[in-house]
Amino acid sequence: MTSGEEKPKENVEELLEQDIQREVETGFLANLIGWPVLSMVLGFSFYxxxxxxxxxxxxxxxxxxxxxVRYISGRWTEWNPKITTPPGLYILGWFNYKIMHFFTSWSTLTILRMVNLLGGVVVWPWVVLRPLFLFNAIGFWPITLMSFPLMAAYYYLYYTDVWSTILIVESLTLALTLPFGETASIWLSALCGLVSCTFRQTNIIWNIFIMVLVVERRALIHKDFNNVNFNNYLKFTIHAIENFHTLILPYALNMVAFALFLLFNRSITLGDKDNHVVGLHGVQFFYCLTFMAVFSAPIWVSRLFLKSYLTRNLGKPLRFIFELLGIILVIRYFTVIHPFLLADNRHFTFYLLKKIITRNFCFKYLLMPAVYHFATFTYIEVVRPRVMHFHPILPIEIKSAVDLPIQLTHISWTVLILCTFMTVVPSPLFEPRYYILPFIFWRLFVSASPEAYISKEVPTRFSCTKRLTFELIWFIIINAFTLFIFIKYPFVWTTEQYLQRITW
Structure with missing residues (x-):
């Protein structure tokens, strides 16, 4: 073989390192330029x-x-019986008001809404996402997740979702990046997880997911995971038992506190219990996956991906038919249409349900099962390439959990799916904001499909920048559309004093 033929092989590793370095530098530059621009746009539109x-x-x-306002007035013992969530947001709002009302003449409502704008524009990208970005700079951009439509819509309103997300994902960030050392970081992670439950009770489920990650990332090193999945589950369990006080106990205390809350309250919701009864809303899982597939389209859409879906189903048509029949049965027997949804045309879901999802028999039982099937395929297959694989014999070379890549194993992947199911299925309401955490936790562990391109030196060079850029643009387009509908199409409710509008 001539030296000219050998050169491409010799340069493969060097060129790939250059690609990665270029991707990282582009990501940092995009975030440094994009954050102030997006912040000004969000700040102006908020005002x-x-x-x-x-x-x-x-x-x-x-x-x-x-x-x-009751807390601001000092009436700490009073509670609005229509509120379903704990008082985390109201305490934070009280704190923000006590500081800001000295410096501004804005209304109380505007000051309270500022809690979410500051959280979403400052704390979310810089405190929560930046450390994860430093560990996985070609996986996602903080400014993109800052612009995630289901979350960004609530920067303008006084809702619980923004800070609920900030706190539980900060729990994940602390658990993965260990900025204060292993012991302190894990306990702080558990504390953030506990505080997040005072904003939304279902965050206790994501405490479980984070605990599994904490155990898993140490068990795979100390117990040497291999390619036999059942063995890895045993090793995971043994490591959890052996290290109960350092890895399990911080999160177990959260679960004990939550169990005591359930015993005392006799329900997961604090107020309005008759309209928020936990049930089995199975089709909600497919609603969630469909939203996730749509929002994540820029990171997976390709001819090869669509071809793989067709190949999978055409290769085993009987399996495909049975999967569709299973989805149809879920639609038929586990669909819940809450009276609130039918009566409230201020949400996009009202129109999605009436115009598409349940428009007629063909839409409900022929079109939507196919959509749900593809969405499920997307949810699973986008994760698959990023799942860790282990050698049947050789030990793990990495010796510290903090040095592991931001990836799932087959254990945490399974738990992620279960946690997503447990978060959305019990809810009778078709509420897209319930899909924020399932999407964020999923998105942080997947990467955009790299765009391979032909090079004279080597044909395996790649770039994710184009897809990450399209993802940001996609979110901005959706946000612009949402704001346009919200502003330009008000309508009257005879029972309400002010004009009503459409949002998520």
Whole structure:
């Protein structure tokens, strides 16, 4: 073989390192430039919306603002019986008001809404996402997740979802990056997980997921995971038992506290229990996966991906038919249409349900099962390439959990699916904001499909920048559309004093 033929092989590793370095540098530059621009746009639109478009309490803000005002007035023992979530947001709102009302003449409502704007624009990208980005700079961009439509819509309103997400994902960040050393970081992670439950009770489920990650990332090193999945489950269990006090106990205390809350409250919701009864809303899982597939489209859409879906189903058509029949049975027997949804045309889900999902028999039982099937395939297959694989004999070379890549194993992948199911299925309401955490936890562990391109030196060079850029643009387009509908299409409710609008 001539030296000219050998050169490409010799340069493969060097060129790939250059690709990765270029991707990282591009990601840092995009975030440094994009963050101030997006922050100014969000800040300006927030000011216009909260002072001119909706300078009044909107939908559930009526309950949240009322409770916070009671705290501001010193009435700490009073509780609005219509509120379903714990008082985390109201305490934070009280704290923010006590500081800001000395410096501004803005209304109480605007000051309270600022809690979510500051959280989403400052704390979320810089405190929570930045450390994860430093560990996985070609996996996602913080400014993109800052712009995630289901979350960004609530930067303008006084809802629980923004800080619920910030705190539970910060729990994940601390558990993976260990900025204060292993012991302190794990306990702080558990503390953030506990505090997040005071904003939304279902975050206890994500405490379980984070605990599994904490155990798993140490068990795979100390017990040497291999390619036999059952053995890895045994090793995981043994390691959890052996290290109960350092790895399990911090999160177990959260679960004990939550169990005591359930015993005392006799329900997962605090108020309005008749309209928030836990059930088995199976089709909600497919709603969630469909939203996730749509929002994540820029990171997976390709001719090869669509071809793999067709190949899978055409290769085994009988399996495909049985899977569709299973989805149809879930639609038939585990669909819950809450009276609130049918009566409230201020949410996109009202129109999705009436115009598409349950429009007629063909839409409900022929079109939507196919959509749900593809969404499920997407949810699983986008993760698959990023799942860790282990050698049947050789030990793990990495010796510290903090040095492991931000990836799942077959154990945490399974738990992620179960946690997503447990988060959304019990809820009778078709609420896209319940899909924020399933999407975020999924997105942090997947990567955009790399775009391979032909090079004279080597044909295996790649770039993810284009897909990550399209993902950001995609979110911005959805946010712009959402704001346009919200601002331009108000309507009257005879039972309400002010104009009503459409949001998530």
């Amino acid at each position: 216009k919306l909260t002072t001119e478009i909706v300078p009044y309490q909107f939908i559930d803000e009526i309950f949240h603002v009322d409770q916070t």
